Amino acid sequence: MxxxxxxxxxxxxxxxxxxxxxxxxxxxxxxxxxxxxxxxxxxxxxxxxxxxxxxxxxxxxxxxxxxxxxxxxxxxxxxxxxxxxxxxxxxxxxxxxxxxxxxxxxxxxxxxxxxxxxxxxxxxxxxxxxxxxxxxxxxxxxxxxxxxxxxxxxxxxANCALSQVYFGLDKSGISYGDTLVIQGAGGLGLNATAVAKEKGATVIIIDAVESRLEMAKKFGADHTINIAEYDTTEKRAAAVRELTNGLGADVGIELSGVPSAFHEGIHLVRSGGKYVTIGNVSPGKYTDFDPGLLTRKSIEIKAIVRYDPWYLDKALQFLSKNIDKYPFVNMxxxxxxxxxxxxxxxxxxxxxxxxxxxxxxxxxxxxx
Missing domain, CATH: 3.90.180.10 (Medium-chain alcohol dehydrogenases, catalytic domain)
Incomplete structure (x- = not known):
């Protein structure tokens, strides 16, 4: 054959x-x-x-x-x-x-x-x-x-979208009652929303496409921010603070693959929070960054590539448990x-x- x-x-x-x-x-x-x-x-x-x-x-x-x-x-x-x-x-x-x-x-x-x-x-x-x-x-x-x-x-x-974000969120240490801000409502963002909701987190998700944000709501997103409406970093950061009692999110996760999202991420996360970057995988692309703000806010950055291989099994079991709860088949x-x-x-x-x-x-x- x-x-x-x-x-x-x-x-x-x-x-x-x-x-x-x-x-x-x-x-x-x-x-x-x-x-x-x-x-x-x-x-x-x-x-x-x-x-x-x-x-x-x-x-x-x-x-x-x-x-x-x-x-x-x-x-x-x-x-x-x-x-x-x-x-x-x-x-x-x-x-x-x-x-x-x-x-x-x-x-x-x-x-x-x-x-x-x-x-x-x-x-x-x-x-x-x-x-x-x-x-x-x-x-x-x-x-x-x-x-x-x-x-x-x-x-x-399950491989790699769900496994990747499952691993990244575990590395962030997110727990019940935390607020997560997600940059990007594509496949990674939708899977991250479901995982975060099962961990007991409140989810804010940011994207430029309204249909993607509507799908994110079906995966459990509590709040959505459309870049077309909030068209600057300052406006988006203010919107996140308004949803988090003026603090910012406990954890942020970049899943957009857009370099400027990394610059923006630390503006969305509270002092002492954590920021996970996964989506930017192409070396040689650059963005402005404010290291002084990072230091002043004492934000911990975690860069994640791939995942420990047994997370694929965790992802498959997650799907099995939640297949009727979230619209994975409509993703x-x-x-x-x-x-x-x-x-x-x-x-x-x-x-x-x-x-x-x-x-x-x-x-x-x-x-x-």
Whole structure:
């Protein structure tokens, strides 16, 4: 059998290629992809904004079914029995547990994380990203069985949107009764809203698109601030203070990917508060910043990339528990066939679509 891969040959240009399906090595798994999403990380690469990535197989948010198990693979990384045909979601990076960062307990910063990420498909085992009919899970890539009550459309976002913000909010130490201000009501912001509400927080969310803010309310947001109405940092900061007894939010989280949001964040957070930045992932982009205000307010900044791999399982269990409470199945506002994947990327890049999802038919793989 052969599988089909969508390859970015240069920024904003995609081609399809076919490769033999690989036999998984010891400790590896071959998945058949059933659904994969366009994440903001893909858009940075697609638009040519990544410092090194200019081509390769994109895609990492996904859900799929086990096609073949490598020798010794009998359970997922939570110890649940696994077999061919089971639905799984997988972390998209390596956690080697042997490098300097892993040995210091910083598993999300593994120095070998991207050994197999988004490579050219000509290099075996070919299926390096989830914009393809199949995906190869290497040894040391954590994967978890999807709970039966979680549909594909929700499970596909567990990695990385839900896992990422779950990890970031845990790192912030947010707790019951705290107020959280979220910058950005995209997929990350919506997931962060649900997680924060389950932690007992009050949520204020800021965005420029009213439809996104309306969706945030369905995910539990207590207050929304539209940038079109509050069109300066000063106005938005005043609005946040008005909602927090003049103090500012206990915790702020940047999920917009806009550099100026980082500058604004410390204006939204109270003295002694915490500010988490996740969305800005493209080096080389700059914004003005007021370090004196940061010092005077004694705000603690936490920058978060990826997540400890077991957060994917926490995310899947969170979905299972809350699947009927929040509209996770309505989060995607654009659904595309695999052959139209470039359209999904282009419409996401132009913001015609907030969250695009690609559905793959069973028959994507073809006989030789």
């Amino acid at each position: 052969k599988g089909k891969v969508s390859v970015m040959v240069e920024p904003m240009k995609m081609e399809f290629r076919e490769f033999d399906l690989p036999e998984p090595e010891k400790g590896a798994v071959l998945l058949r992809v059933t659904r994969t999403n366009v994440c903001g990380s893909e858009l940075h690469i697609w638009r040519g904004e990544h410092p090194t990535k200019r081509k390769g197989v994109l895609g990492h948010e996904m859900v799929g079914v086990v096609e073949k198990l490598g020798e010794g693979v009998t359970t997922d990384y939570a110890g649940r029995p696994i077999k061919e045909g089971d639905r799984v979601a997988t972390v998209y990076y390596i956690t080697c547990r042997k490098c300097n960062m892993c040995l210091k307990g910083h598993f999300h910063l593994c120095e070998n994380a991207y050994n197999f990420w988004n490579k050219d498909p000509e290099e075996a085992p070919h299926f390096h990203g989830t914009f393809a009919s199949h995906y190869y899970i290497h040894p040391d890539m954590f994967f978890y069985k999807v709970p039966d009550n979680v549909p594909d459309i929700a499970a596909a976002s 995607m506002d654009g659904e595309f066939e695999f052959d139209n994947i470039q359209e999904a990327l282009d419409k996401s890049a132009s913001r015609e679509v907030t969250r695009a999802s690609i559905v793959l038919p069973v028959g994507v793989a073809v006989e030789k």
